[in-house]
Amino acid sequence: MKITAVEAVPFAIPYTKPLAFASGEVRTADHVLVRIHTDDGLTGTAEAPPRPYTYGETQESIVAVIGKVFAPQLLGLTALDREAVHAVLERTVGNPTAKAALDMALWDILGQAAGMPVSGLLGGYTDRMRVGHMVGFAPAAEMVAEAERIRDTYGITTFKVKVGRVPYAQDVAACRALREALGPGVELYIDGNRGWTASDAARVLAETADLGLLFAEELCPADDVLGRRRLVAGSPLPFIADESATRPAEVTRELLGGSATAISIKTARTGFTGSQRVLHLCEGLGTEVVMGNQIDGQIGTLCSVAFGAAHRSSSRYAGELSNFLDMADDLLAEPLTIESGTLHVREGAGLGIDIDPGKLARYRQDR
Ligand code: MUC
Ligand code: MG
Structure with missing residues (x-):
């Protein structure tokens, strides 16, 4: 379960009905798909939603902090090293949704490896x-x-x-x-x-x-x-x-x-x-x-x-x-x-997140 690659893929899907609230408004779900790959062929998946009005993160900042800061620090650790992973992530302040998505993707890997649902x-x-x-x-x-x-x-x-x-x-x-x-x-x-x-x-x-x-x-x-x-x-x-x-x-x-x-x-x-x-x-x-x-x-x-x-x-x-x-x-x-x-809760091993490749190709923002 050694981490071999970490992906942060920006994607954008419009809202049919924007949501407005006192601190902001959303019209497009401009989120980041986070995937962690391991040497035994497992992929853990989660998403990070940028909420600049709440945490200061943007889609670009999430992609950058995962790609430039977190991914290099996580390579070589395993999905079981959760405390070590957190110690590494906590060296960087802030960036809560980027860190959370990485944590949940690791749990997804653990569930898949154990053949059990994360819940x-x-x-x-x-x-x-x-x-x-x-x-x-x-x-x-x-x-x-x-x-x-x-x-x-x-x-x-x-x-x-x-x-x-x-x-x-x-x-x-x-x-x-x-x-x-x-x-x-x-x-x-x-x-x-x-x-x-x-x-x-x-x-x-x-x-x-x-x-x-x-x-x-x-x-x-x-x-x-x-x-x-x-x-x-x-x-x-x-x-x-x-x-x-x-x-x-x-x-x-x-x-x-x-x-x-x-x-x-x-x-x-x-x-x-x-x-x-x-x-x-x-x-x-x-x-x-x-x-x-x-x-x-x-x-x-x-x-x-x-x-x-x-x-x-x-x-x-x-x-x-x-x-x-x-x-x-x-x-x-x-x-x-x-x-x-x-x-x-979705049944099966891990979190049960099965990404549609056609939809990802359509909505991703980096190609
Ligand atoms: C909520 O409960 O506040 C709106 C801003 C935010 O950070 O989360 C949403 C919902
Ligand atoms: Mg609230």
Whole structure:
């Protein structure tokens, strides 16, 4: 299982419906396909989604850091040397999705070598997750129409509503319209991507108190340290840290400092190894987790569900596993399907990522 080559292939697939949120917008999935090859003929696969507004990475930076920095350092190590691989990767700061994709590709190799599914190797708690769908910025009536379409087509009954617009009244109105249209049986929570001040966020929590929201996520920046603590202390809802707590040390800091009371785990930024560290830390601290979405394509979504389903605490709530529905196409030979609001882990050895060569040839950006 010695690593002989590492590929970072940029590809671009348009969205049929762009997703807009307080910190940015996606119109094209300009991701990077990461493949690690070994001397015994195995190939591990994952994808890295650049999110410059969250981590500073771009498609070009991911290709460059993998090709120029990480690949030369990994050649000769084996897929079993995961701690050594991480020690090497951590010599370079930042670049979370590039590192995460490498980690998940190595787990894919391990699963293939063992003839076992990665989800089973990680924990094997269940083989599926309930799916939550993210509703991006739009006029309230369009947000309602989208949620109804997703509910009616895929059986999804959990929605994360993107908020954080200024003035905030439009988001309060959208949440109210969603609750009225979807009824009390549907789970709704809000994610502000740091768009509001702590005091506006507190006003929103007061004005939506009757809507039965499940969580509030990143309503204001964690860097507004005291305001955020005051907001979280007074919040009637679990307050999820997403982009403010991406590494175990940040998770510890935000939770112990009172700036969050729940954590979003995204395999796209912490891979499987780092996500397990975050998960176990949260379990030790008695903190709930939600499987978040880095606006993943189908490859990233397969990774997320493999991890989420593997553990009891990461499969408790609906995972954010449906952003790929807004993409015009994908690279998988066999597309993912969401039925009755549920996504299954792919069976078979490894992660079950089978890339369609024709699609890769069509969408890759480097030829
Ligand atoms: C989310 O949960 O915030 C939007 C920006 C990002 O980094 O992730 C997405 C979804
Ligand atoms: Mg978020």
